[in-house]
Amino acid sequence: MKFFKPPYRSAVCCIGLLFLLASLPAAAALRSVGAVVQAIKSNEGYDLRLSSGALARISFVTPDVVRVRISPKARFEADNSYAMAQAPSRAKAVMATLNGATLELRSASGTRVVIRKTPELVIQIFDAAGRLVSADDPARPTTFDVEEGSFETAKLRDDYELYYGFGEKALPLSRHQQQLVMWNSDVPDYAPGHDPSYQAIPFFIALHEGRGHGLFFNNSWRSWFDMGKTDPQRYRFGSAGGELDYFVFTGGPERSPARVLSDYTALTGRGALPPLWALGYQQSRWSYKTQDEVLGVAREFRQRRIPADVLYLDIDHMDGFRVFTWNPQTFPQPGELLITLHQQGFRAVTIVDPGIKKDEGYAIYRSGRAAGVYMRNADGSELNAKVWPGVCAFPDFTSAAARDWFGRLYEAPLDLGVDGFWNDMNEPGVFAPDGFAKPEISLGPQKSFALDAQHAGDGRPGSHARYHNVYGMQMARASFEGLRRLRPQKRPMLLTRAGFAGVQRYAAVWTGDNSATWTHLALTIPMLTNLSVSGVPFVGADVGGFMGSPSAELYTRWLQAAALTPYLRTHSSDVSAPREPWAFGPEHERINRQIIELRYRLLPYLYSLFEASERTGLPPMRPLWFAYPGDTQASLVDDQFLLGADLLVAPVLHEGRSERLVYFPKGDAWLDWDSGQRHEGGSFATIPAPLERLPLFVRVGATVPTQAPVQHTGEMLQSALTLNVAWGAAGSSDMFQDAGEGYGYRQGASRTLRMMQDAQGLRLDIPPNAGFQRVAAVEFLGLESAPARRLRVALPDEGVKQVRPALGQQRPASLVPAGVSP
Ligand code: GLC
Numbered sequence: 001m002k003f004f005k006p007p008y009r010s011a012v013c014c015i016g017l018l019f020l021l022a023s024l025p026a027a028a029a030l031r032s033v034g035a036v037v038q039a040i041k042s043n044e045g046y047d048l049r050l051s052s053g054a055l056a057r058i059s060f061v062t063p064d065v066v067r068v069r070i071s072p073k074a075r076f077e078a079d080n081s082y083a084m085a086q087a088p089s090r091a092k093a094v095m096a097t098l099n100g101a102t103l104e105l106r107s108a109s110g111t112r113v114v115i116r117k118t119p120e121l122v123i124q125i126f127d128a129a130g131r132l133v134s135a136d137d138p139a140r141p142t143t144f145d146v147e148e149g150s151f152e153t154a155k156l157r158d159d160y161e162l163y164y165g166f167g168e169k170a171l172p173l174s175r176h177q178q179q180l181v182m183w184n185s186d187v188p189d190y191a192p193g194h195d196p197s198y199q200a201i202p203f204f205i206a207l208h209e210g211r212g213h214g215l216f217f218n219n220s221w222r223s224w225f226d227m228g229k230t231d232p233q234r235y236r237f238g239s240a241g242g243e244l245d246y247f248v249f250t251g252g253p254e255r256s257p258a259r260v261l262s263d264y265t266a267l268t269g270r271g272a273l274p275p276l277w278a279l280g281y282q283q284s285r286w287s288y289k290t291q292d293e294v295l296g297v298a299r300e301f302r303q304r305r306i307p308a309d310v311l312y313l314d315i316d317h318m319d320g321f322r323v324f325t326w327n328p329q330t331f332p333q334p335g336e337l338l339i340t341l342h343q344q345g346f347r348a349v350t351i352v353d354p355g356i357k358k359d360e361g362y363a364i365y366r367s368g369r370a371a372g373v374y375m376r377n378a379d380g381s382e383l384n385a386k387v388w389p390g391v392c393a394f395p396d397f398t399s400a401a402a403r404d405w406f407g408r409l410y411e412a413p414l415d416l417g418v419d420g421f422w423n424d425m426n427e428p429g430v431f432a433p434d435g436f437a438k439p440e441i442s443l444g445p446q447k448s449f450a451l452d453a454q455h456a457g458d459g460r461p462g463s464h465a466r467y468h469n470v471y472g473m474q475m476a477r478a479s480f481e482g483l484r485r486l487r488p489q490k491r492p493m494l495l496t497r498a499g500f501a502g503v504q505r506y507a508a509v510w511t512g513d514n515s516a517t518w519t520h521l522a523l524t525i526p527m528l529t530n531l532s533v534s535g536v537p538f539v540g541a542d543v544g545g546f547m548g549s550p551s552a553e554l555y556t557r558w559l560q561a562a563a564l565t566p567y568l569r570t571h572s573s574d575v576s577a578p579r580e581p582w583a584f585g586p587e588h589e590r591i592n593r594q595i596i597e598l599r600y601r602l603l604p605y606l607y608s609l610f611e612a613s614e615r616t617g618l619p620p621m622r623p624l625w626f627a628y629p630g631d632t633q634a635s636l637v638d639d640q641f642l643l644g645a646d647l648l649v650a651p652v653l654h655e656g657r658s659e660r661l662v663y664f665p666k667g668d669a670w671l672d673w674d675s676g677q678r679h680e681g682g683s684f685a686t687i688p689a690p691l692e693r694l695p696l697f698v699r700v701g702a703t704v705p706t707q708a709p710v711q712h713t714g715e716m717l718q719s720a721l722t723l724n725v726a727w728g729a730a731g732s733s734d735m736f737q738d739a740g741e742g743y744g745y746r747q748g749a750s751r752t753l754r755m756m757q758d759a760q761g762l763r764l765d766i767p768p769n770a771g772f773q774r775v776a777a778v779e780f781l782g783l784e785s786a787p788a789r790r791l792r793v794a795l796p797d798e799g800v801k802q803v804r805p806a807l808g809q810q811r812p813a814s815l816v817p818a819g820v821s822p
Helices: 006-029 257-268 291-304 334-343 363-371 400-408 411-416 464-486 518-532 552-563 586-601 603-616 632-636 713-718
Strands: 030-032 036-041 045-050 055-062 065-071 093-099 102-107 112-116 122-126 132-135 143-145 151-156 162-167 179-182 200-208 211-217 223-226 234-239 244-249 310-313 347-352 385-387 390-393 420-423 494-496 508-510 641-643 647-649 659-664 670-672 683-688 696-699 703-707 721-726 731-738 750-758 761-765 775-781 791-794 800-804 814-817
Touching (some): 045 093, 045 102, 045 112, 055 257, 132 211, 162 179, 200 223, 200 257, 211 257, 334 347, 363 390, 363 400, 400 464, 464 494, 518 641, 552 586, 603 641, 696 721, 703 750, 721 750, 721 761
Parallel strands (some): 347 420, 721 775
Antiparallel strands (some): 030 143, 045 055, 065 244, 093 102, 122 132, 143 151, 151 234, 162 200, 179 223, 385 390, 641 647, 670 696, 703 721, 731 750, 750 761, 800 814
């Protein structure tokens, strides 16, 4: 270490002092909102005039959702937000003054907001049972820097309070004692722990002593959260601009995480049911470079009998990376290519980046310029930056005209037969003007538009600093709305890399450019489950890791871990070794096929979960704590997940293992999917997991549908269903069926089967079959005293009302047809 000599030291002190003095005005400008000087009643709550001149508005959105807004300039913006599906509702509040110093608001459900007026505004929220949900920290009043526009607020926390959500973060499962930044960033090869990432969602669910609540910070500026890292007594959050506007979800009388998420998605929207084919296996690479190569890959899948539904065309299918074009040399007959793929039961997805090549010879560029849809610099000139095609212009997706213009561009690929689309680079990520190599640029916030670039903001013009975080989701919106208009009878299949709260209304999300390492494989579960509880149901990670080349073992284990995640796609970089499921030799090919077949067997179950998700906001992929909030052991399990309520998935995430420890959450018992062996809730067990085995368990009491193997979803109608009954406890499960495409299901063209288990057997409620997959058998798992642990009973037709497994007797099960009383 080098020491300064005294003269230097004093010089350093002087510089330090100057620095301090220079920063003082900013510090001095930070001021507290102050005390309540006047309270004005409205139907839903109070407007509070504060001694600093600020105005606070506290109201109920629903009886269990409280909204807090504070404007330092005492002027609220019109209530628009890209996050919300529609303007928030309002619920009536009953007001009372408890004493001179305290006000109280009470909703119909009994949720209470207690407002302390002096010496500083303090807001506390209690549930109907009188338990504290959330409380301002009196020692850290809300402060604003009126000149700069930044602000922060603080809430008290308990050491044992955990936090989940916040969108896509390469961070540990619970975000307690973490600092998080909300700023969508293109972060190729991100290191675990690196933040921010591609997708910011300023919403979290807190879990404390088995009870949940949630908080959504409705602010699209660069914001931050410190969840007890600086000081475990409190969590703080703030933003560089905009309004302090947040919603507290109390979780209703049940205080459950599920209720919190349901209320949050009622506000920000729910993921729409995707087309069935989008749940099949998808194969991608940057890039399959010619149409012959694509056809070759398709052929291999079918010849090798590895099920698959979708092939991807990355940027090289385009002519000089110009979006919505085809390379005439390498893809000379895209129409024929698509016809052949369709004949083989494949769908095709093409990539669409936001950058439009600045090229006078490119009609789309000229059309965008003529329509005035491009982003502008602060001086009003067209914003240009380099991406794959070289210098580009970028649509301003915060303008309805730009969204409409962009949405129409999908007409040509749809007419040609492209089935789905992939919006990438929409953080937006651009290349540094002087090259791509410097990590401080390539991983830093500079890798986007200048903060003072201009956005239309749908009638609320503003800077990129304000709209950066919604750029990606508004691109996805432009695509989604365009596709809906162009093909009203079809469900859009859209994938996006960037997004914000509410992105689930438009697209599936994948976790960007991860790496082919075991660490990244393990990261997929905390990343995807946290995205799921951030309201985004359709999520996945590039199988095998985008950057680099996985070993055969890593690829197979990754495929296993991903097989039951909502979005399943193998994808890799331009320099990765080939990564089709057969690329690792015959033994791995056999195992990889089996894994994909397992996915396909369970598709009827997965599809039902997506339909339920559209109705309830509950994601198909769930962390254990979400379903078992009262189980403290479950709260930190980051290497297992639940698929719906009924399946527990425990993949092997480490090299060279042939067994793993599995935790079975408390409150339910679980049966091994393969052996039928029973595990009690609240217990651990070491489970054999040789390379070909994904440890999978089914909840006792549940009935999970499976189908016979198919090569793609187009064959499902011919494949019969088996209802797999996890025998041993009363319970019921539903299965949804429809055409797998289109919106007929919203007009009743669907059926929901109900399977109810009790001591008598399985009772079936199977509505008439209007052309859906047929139920052909019931299989009981986990029988103790029947002829075997597993008993299969064929159903001659669907008119069977009850199946009795004939326990303890060496005779077949009995079937009770409809119309006969059991
Ligand atoms: C970005 C995407 C990656 C894609 C590549 C080329 O890195 O994240 O998935 O393959 O661009 O388009």
